[in-house]
Amino acid sequence: MHEQSIHKTYQYKLKPTSEQELLLDRVLMLCRHIYNAAIGERRDAYHLRGISVTYYQQKAELPGIKEAMPEYGAVHSQVLQDVVLQVDRAFQAFFRRVKAGEIPGYPRFHGRDRYNSLTYPQFGNGATLENGFLMLSKIGRIAVRRSRPLEGTPKTITISREADGWYVSISCADVPTHPREPTERETGIDLGLESFATLADGTMIHNPRCYRRAERTLKTAQRRVSRRKQGSNRRRKAVKLLAKAHQTVKRQRQDFQHKTALRLVQQYDAIYHEDLQTANMLKNHHLAKSIADVGWSQFLSILHAKAAWAGRRVVAVPPAYTSQTCSGCGVIVSKGLSVRWHSCPDCGTSLHRDHNAAKNIERLGQSLRGGVALAAS
Template sequence: MKDSTVVLRTYKYRLYPSKSQETNLFRVLHACHGLYNMALAERKYAWQLERVHVPTKKLNDLGKHYRKTFPYAQQMHSQTTQSVIEQVDEAYEGFFRRVKNGEKPGYPRFKPRQQFHSFEFKQYGSGCKIDGRRLKIYGVGRVRVRWHREVLGKIKLVRIKHQAGEWYACFVCEVPRKHTVTSDWEIGIDVGISALLTTSEGEKVENPNYYRNGQAKLRRLSRKLARAKRGSKNRQKALQAVQSQHQHIANQRHDFIHKLTHTITDIYGWVAIEDLAIRNMVRNHHLSKSILDSGWGLFKEQLQYKAAEAGLQLKLVNPRKTTLKCSNCPREFTNLTLKDRWVECPCGLSLDRDHNAAINILKQAGWATSVVANVECG
């Protein structure tokens, strides 16, 4: 049974392995990659040839055999082996669930080495634990860590990650809910492209456009990568430079949204946002880059976990017609295009389009009493 008094939080720390430790980290990572593809092949061929599912126990036995017989696989901990098998199971469960729902998902694919970036220890203390100021990792040794903040709560899982040429340890922890909310203030939030968000109070937060602002440098680095000879050290350096730039952009976006969501959850006790199907929206090639650069998904994700931790009310409302409805009367706007940034209604409402949508979002949450007091009405 899920404990409602705690929430999961992830704390991420930079690792500084020695050369020999980094070699061992790569060996474990590559062994995990090999096991993933082997377990996937076992399930794939069993289904294609005999139309049968391979039991998890049989895949776990495969993992044990793999650790005993394949090069460097003995450096994998049994917890890590089990985690890889579970990744394969999850990929198949997701595939069959989507088929059952009438979708047409792609069959689980074999992963190339460069797309396999992490491995896990499913139980803290079993194969991986904090040892003084270092992190003791099975098959690797005691690795230096930059502890920029305290690890809070009960550690449930440790994930070792290779990202843009750097190594990280991610601790997934159970922390008590804070229940710090004392505010009765309500707010509706509409996310957008030019303005990242507009509130039901009429406040706008402009989109910082980190990807677009960093695109020129990214193009230069990508051209340098394209010119580098395959297999050369220069190509490896150029690839790492491209990855580092992507990571820098992602870090900027993450930091901005972290501060923004922290401010929202500090001030308001009741927050309503649209439950947007972002995966479907990015299929629009004209808007996909702008949507992904805005970080709508990250905003929703961070708001959800911070709301749960603080004990505030977060309502995800149906986005249908929040833009088309007048927030002051039952009428709907007709022939509204993306270029129309201002809406006017015969009832007298004259308002910024996104502000109107944010008011509708708050009203749809079912909390608001009178939220149109400060808009222009004739």
């Protein structure tokens, strides 16, 4: 039988000693200095001489830097190469957006609080796993809190500093999938502002209540930072608390999204959703929606990954008219965003607007597939 495999990233918490933490902090600082210097070099070359510096030129400068500044002996050379590669990516993205007619921000210098990860691009070269420990050249053997077993072939290792400590992300290729038994059920999913998501059978999935409490804490923390004097010790403490609050919100959101995606993947063989990128071009932007957008695309990427792993299908469909079309008879019933109920004057179908949209999304997905639709939910 042909085995399917996917890419997957595993994240584990690290338990470095305080000595190792100092070393990691130091390596991050050195990387950040190279990052900023590489940005500065490109800027100057462009503004003063009108030329652009390439990744290969900057990479070729690294051995010279190591020779001139012995402190860089503490940083693995592939990690440094990855830093200039990140600079290159930032510039590539910048130029892509300029070309597309947007007005992007120029790649920025990063301050201490904005530079928090380093990557070993080649597993086994400077970073490897041994008996459950992470082995980093020049830093040593770091204990890993292993929560779930790693599968597949490790490719890259990224170490990141978060508000509550250090983490390692190991991206793996050739991870075997774990196909689930078919349920013979499919659904459409409408992502909304009122409830997080609505399914084709009318189920509404709401954002958890803890969000609001966490957001209040976040606001208080933000105000505390802005009240305190710049450069003061008290402000530094407040910044730490703010970072923690941010992390709590992020964790809660991720946790909710993972649980929601898992439930959907357990219940349905196929899940259809609106293509968000096209949806963005169609709908007008307001702040609440653009914030929600981020959450939706994060959720969809989790859903796609879980589905691939479980042998399920998640399919994006074009969003045109999914909320205006009547799911009962197909007639267009125009309604503004504030109209939350769909009632069809033609066939009498009456249901929540998002429920109607989810049904349309499901049918659209099934028709695109061209095959026989499974039992509608």
